[in-house]
Structures are given as structure tokens and as C-alpha cells.
Amino acid sequence: MGIHDDLYARTRAALPAWLAIYYEQPIAIDHGEGRHVWDLEGNRYLDFFGGILTTMTGYSVPEVTEAIKEQAGKVLHTSTLYLSEPMVELAAQIAGLSGIPDAKVFFTPSGTAANDAAIMLATAYRGSNQLLALRNSYHGRSFTAVAVTANRSWSPTAYTGLNVSFVHGGYRLRSPFGHLDDEAFTAACVDDLRQVIDMMTSGDVACFIAEPIQGVGGFATPPDGFFGAFKEVLDEYGILFITDEVQTGWGRTGEHFWGYQAHGITPDILTFAKGVGNGLALGGVVARAEIMDAFQANSISTFGGNPLATTGALANLKYLLDHDLQGNALKQGARMRDILEPVVNETEWIAELRGKGLMLAVETVVPGTGEPDGAKASALMEGTKERGLLVGKGGLYGNVLRIAPPLSITDEETEEGASIIADTIRDLS
Numbered sequence: 001m002g003i004h005d006d007l008y009a010r011t012r013a014a015l016p017a018w019l020a021i022y023y024e025q026p027i028a029i030d031h032g033e034g035r036h037v038w039d040l041e042g043n044r045y046l047d048f049f050g051g052i053l054t055t056m057t058g059y060s061v062p063e064v065t066e067a068i069k070e071q072a073g074k075v076l077h078t079s080t081l082y083l084s085e086p087m088v089e090l091a092a093q094i095a096g097l098s099g100i101p102d103a104k105v106f107f108t109p110s111g112t113a114a115n116d117a118a119i120m121l122a123t124a125y126r127g128s129n130q131l132l133a134l135r136n137s138y139h140g141r142s143f144t145a146v147a148v149t150a151n152r153s154w155s156p157t158a159y160t161g162l163n164v165s166f167v168h169g170g171y172r173l174r175s176p177f178g179h180l181d182d183e184a185f186t187a188a189c190v191d192d193l194r195q196v197i198d199m200m201t202s203g204d205v206a207c208f209i210a211e212p213i214q215g216v217g218g219f220a221t222p223p224d225g226f227f228g229a230f231k232e233v234l235d236e237y238g239i240l241f242i243t244d245e246v247q248t249g250w251g252r253t254g255e256h257f258w259g260y261q262a263h264g265i266t267p268d269i270l271t272f273a274k275g276v277g278n279g280l281a282l283g284g285v286v287a288r289a290e291i292m293d294a295f296q297a298n299s300i301s302t303f304g305g306n307p308l309a310t311t312g313a314l315a316n317l318k319y320l321l322d323h324d325l326q327g328n329a330l331k332q333g334a335r336m337r338d339i340l341e342p343v344v345n346e347t348e349w350i351a352e353l354r355g356k357g358l359m360l361a362v363e364t365v366v367p368g369t370g371e372p373d374g375a376k377a378s379a380l381m382e383g384t385k386e387r388g389l390l391v392g393k394g395g396l397y398g399n400v401l402r403i404a405p406p407l408s409i410t411d412e413e414t415e416e417g418a419s420i421i422a423d424t425i426r427d428l429s
């Protein structure tokens, strides 16, 4: 029995059966450098998924690693009961970057906890348990986050104390409005939003939560301006706009620092996680002070914003900004598209290439019918792995290949990884 086989058997024995694990022969990552990782059996891979869009600046970036080591030697943990220099410095920096005026930041240990905090803020501020969310969404794994998630593969329960209505969003390929052009598509979704508010709520809805590009949902990307049109309706009712930037934040879309900026809006609340810590457990919520300060009771976080995570995040953000990794995401995303577009166009079983910057996806279908073909996406995953490339999978039907390397990827690595994907597609055709 190999090292991975043994580890897999022990994993299935000790951890829940519902834990999704990639690959027919799962691997454990032993270490990484730059955009490469090595598994426990010594195989080297180019990583185009970064631990679910989380390894943002790369593996073993000396500037980040050194900052973490130094802080680890001082103090790991203090809790929010004590003042913390790295926590307040990071909060001020993220508030400034967020684009939200008069912003305050609350740190959490995950994206799920960030969305929980955002929803608790919105419901407390508005005095309502009514929420709006998008179909095909994913906002995390807690009881609250699952309540606003519309993806059966990731919804273990339908129980909730929230009153959630789901409206049509940007997953155009399988939308009843998908045949319409950008403007008409947006107008149809706005009509649906208005009708849902009028028919299914009492009007005093607390908030609308949306991923600017749906991550787990397979990088479903609405037209630019889509959420601007939504916000006009939401504003009529005073409904708060929460942008879930857990996947789209920090410049990953290339053209903007946040996903919401493609839509000409300023959100009321923004949630973040994943890339900010480059793997350290860190998330958070940003909101205007009048919303953030709305709780009448005390609230703390034991782990949220701990000194280790915030020190690492400060170094990580500095690296991101100093090296203009948003600009690199734009450049490498375009390079990747140039390589993938021809093969996608010639392949009947791929419905489309979509996404922005370094958040690109291909959706696999049965030729002729357009039915989702999850087996083909799995074959693509296995085939790219055999050639030394890690990518992700997603979509409601598990039929979307997700391509999201660290934002520091080089020209050569983009060309190598994209060519592996293109070759694997051709081989499977």
C-alpha cells in the first residue's frame, strides 16, 4: 500500500464520509514553492487551484513566511479582548481598500464566519429575517451560510430560521433568460428580483447577498453592470447589498480589486477570506460604521484577527500590492484565454470558457443535448493531474473545471498549465 493509499484509508476511517476529496487516487501535499507543490510520494505539480483560490501570492514566499515565523516566536494568540497592533493595522488597510465609505472591519477565522457575521449585522440593522440570495450560490458551510446557499450538492440541510428567497443570477448557460443579450438578460433578472420582493416578501428585506462571480457554482459570470441594475431596485426598499468577495477579492478578476467593481456600485457590506491570509485562517466583514456598530450586545471572536494570521496577512497584502499581482492576473488571464479559446471552440463537449482574470472555467456537456457531463470533467481532472497540473472542479452538476492559480504566476507557468489543459482536452476528444 502506498503512502497516499494508507493516508486515504485512515482519513475515511477517522473523518466524515461527506468530506469531498479530489481524485481517484487522492494526494497529500507535502510542501510547496512558488506555484509548485510536491506530494508525499515525491510527485511535483504546477498548482492551478491554490487550495481553493487561497494560496494567493504563492507557496513559501520568503517575505510572508519570515513575517509569520517572527510573529510565531513572539505570541500566537491573544483574542479580541486585548488591543492588537497587527489587527488594527490590517483593519485600517482593508477598510481603505474596500471602497466602502466610513468603513470598519471585523475579523473572523473563515469565509463562512464572515458571511454569518454579515448576515447577523444586516438582520440586526434592518430588524428583519428576510433575505435575498442568488440561485447557484455558495456562501459557506455553517447553518446560516447554508441557508443562503442554492446548490444542492453543498446544502446538507434545508432547516433555517431565516426567510430566504432565491432570485435568478448570472449562471447564463442554464438560465431561462440565457438566450437574451446582456442588456435584456439583466433586465429579465431585475424583473424577477422585483417580482420576488413583491410576491414573496413583506418588502422589509434585510439584505441581498451575492458572489460577483459564483465560485463553487462554476465561475458563473453575469454581465458587467448586472448588480448595478439590481441595486437600483434594492435601494428602493432599503435592502442592504452584501458582496461576498471570498473568491473574487484581492485582484483575482484582473480588471478590478473587488468583483463588485465591475458593476458600478458601492456595497453596504463586503465579506472576504481565502487569499488574504495566503492559507492562514483569516476572514472578515467590512461595513459602514453605522451598520457595523448596530449590535446592542457585546460580541467577540476568540480566533478572528489573531496576531499570527493578521501579521501574515499584512506581509501577504504588501507583497500583492508591491508586485501589482492584480495587473499580473489581468495579463496572465488573457494569456491563458488565448491558449484555451481555440481548443474550447473546436470541442463539442465544452459548452463555454467563462470567467475573468485568473478565475476561468470550462463547462463540460453532452454534445447535442447540452446536458451536464460530470464524467468528462472528472476525466479532465485526472488527465491534467497525470500531466502534473492541479485544477479544481465545481458547478452544480460537478461538470465545470475551475482554473485559478496563485496571482503571482509567471508567463512560462501560464503557458505550461494552459497547454496541459488544452492537450488533455484534445486527448479526450
Ligand SMILES: Cc1ncc(COP(=O)(O)O)c(C=O)c1O
Residues within 6 Å of the ligand: 052, 110, 111, 112, 113, 115, 138, 139, 140, 141, 211, 215, 216, 244, 245, 246, 247, 273, 274, 283
Ligand atoms: C464565495 C464563498 N463564500 C464563502 C465561502 C466559505 O469560506 P470558508 O470555506 O473559508 O468558510 C466560500 C468557500 O469556498 C466561498 O467560495
